[in-house]
Amino acid sequence: MxxxxxxxxxxxxxxxxxxxxxxxxxxxxxxxxxxxxxxxxxxxxxxxxxxxxxxxxxxxxxxxxxxxxxxxxxxxxxxxxxxxxxxxxxxxxxxxxxxxxxxxxRNGRQKPQFFLNSSSKKAKCVTLHIQGLDDTDRRGLCEEALLKVRGVISFTFQMASKRCTVRVRSDLPAESLASAIADTRVLCAKQVVKNHEGDEVLIPLSAAAQSERALPDYLPEEDDEPEKKAAGAVSRPAxxxxxxxxxxxxxxxxxxxxxxx
Structure with a gap:
């Protein structure tokens, strides 16, 4: 039941x-x-x-x-x-x-803003790349880990790219997320940021904490052009x-x- x-x-x-x-x-x-x-x-x-x-x-x-x-x-x-x-x-x-x-x-074709368009100035979003996020079981473990972190408001997954966008209180360090995820013993998280050239890079969260002032609150959502998205997306099996x-x-x-x- x-x-x-x-x-x-x-x-x-x-x-x-x-x-x-x-x-x-x-x-x-x-x-x-x-x-x-x-x-x-x-x-x-x-x-x-x-x-x-x-x-x-x-x-x-x-x-x-x-x-x-x-x-x-x-x-x-x-x-x-x-x-x-x-x-x-x-x-x-x-x-x-x-x-x-x-x-x-609002236009029905507007770009989605889920968990990124924060109505609270006390919140920020962190994008994580999670090694080991391979299936729904691992996703469940990740969800359980994040729900235990005080200060996590919400999160959404992009399974094809092994990413999780986590909305948190502004005073919660990204290290806390990585630590909770590491406690699963099968998952490992790095923060996704953009460098000065605009390229995405993966930063170990210990290093990210040292340069936190230079990091953006969150990454924009992935390209929302329908044709490009359809070409690169991994469809859910029938x-x-x-x-x-x-x-x-x-x-x-x-x-x-x-x-x-």
Missing amino acids: MDALSVVSQLRDLASEPQNREAIVQDQGCLPGLVLFLDHRSPEVLLATLQTLRYLAELSLNISTMKNELGMMVSLENIVARDELSVDVTDLAKEVYAILSASPE AATARGGTWLHAAAGFLSRTFYW
């Missing part, structure tokens, strides 16, 4: 893939279930739920549906008002709320896509059985 954290974590993984976002929001069970998870007692479930919603809100077509979902905006307001929650959770809730509240004047679709329906059924009356 899947528990709440397992369900929302897997749903977050599906939502991290752009091609799944519309289907998740249109599904009759998943979006209402996510709203109910916003009232969950577990901070881990809350954070994973907010990360999922943040992914889903990247598709401009989803914003109106999400905003109008019964209880969505009220639940986000309640999270922001809860004093016992960490600033990581409340900051992400504020960000999701702001996106859903914004005037829908079997994996099928499993994702199967799980989506299973999750919806679980949410319905658990929460509806």
Whole structure:
């Protein structure tokens, strides 16, 4: 039997893939279930739920549906008002709320800004290249490691390039991320930065810490030209896509059985 954290974590993984976002929001069970998870007692479930919603809100077509979902905006307001929650959770809730509240004047073809367009001046983004990030099991280990680091707000993976963009509080050193990832004993992280010539280089985080003032907060997202992206991307195998679709329906059924009356 899947528990709440397992369900929302897997749903977050599906939502991290752009091609799944519309289907998740249109599904009759998943979006209402996510709203109910916003009232969950577990901070881990809350954070994973907010990360999922943040992914889903990247598709401009989803914003109106999400905003109008019964209880969505009220639940986000309640999270922001809860004093016992960490600033990581409340900051992400504020960000999701702001996106859903914004005037829908954005072009649907705009460049995605997920986790990079920070609504909080107290946050920064760090791009890591993670040696050993080869499959979903290793990705799961990396997620668990990052979630243990106090000050991590959210993260997103680019599996084809073995990268992870981590949004953190501005006072969190990148070394803390590398240390947590190294504790998995199968993964090793370096920071991705651009040198003076504009070329990307990998910096061991011990060295990056020594020259932190010279490093950018984050790298821009990879080239968003559709043709170039399609040529260089590594597609998810058909079997994996099928499993994702199967799980989506299973999750919806679980949410319905658990929460509806």
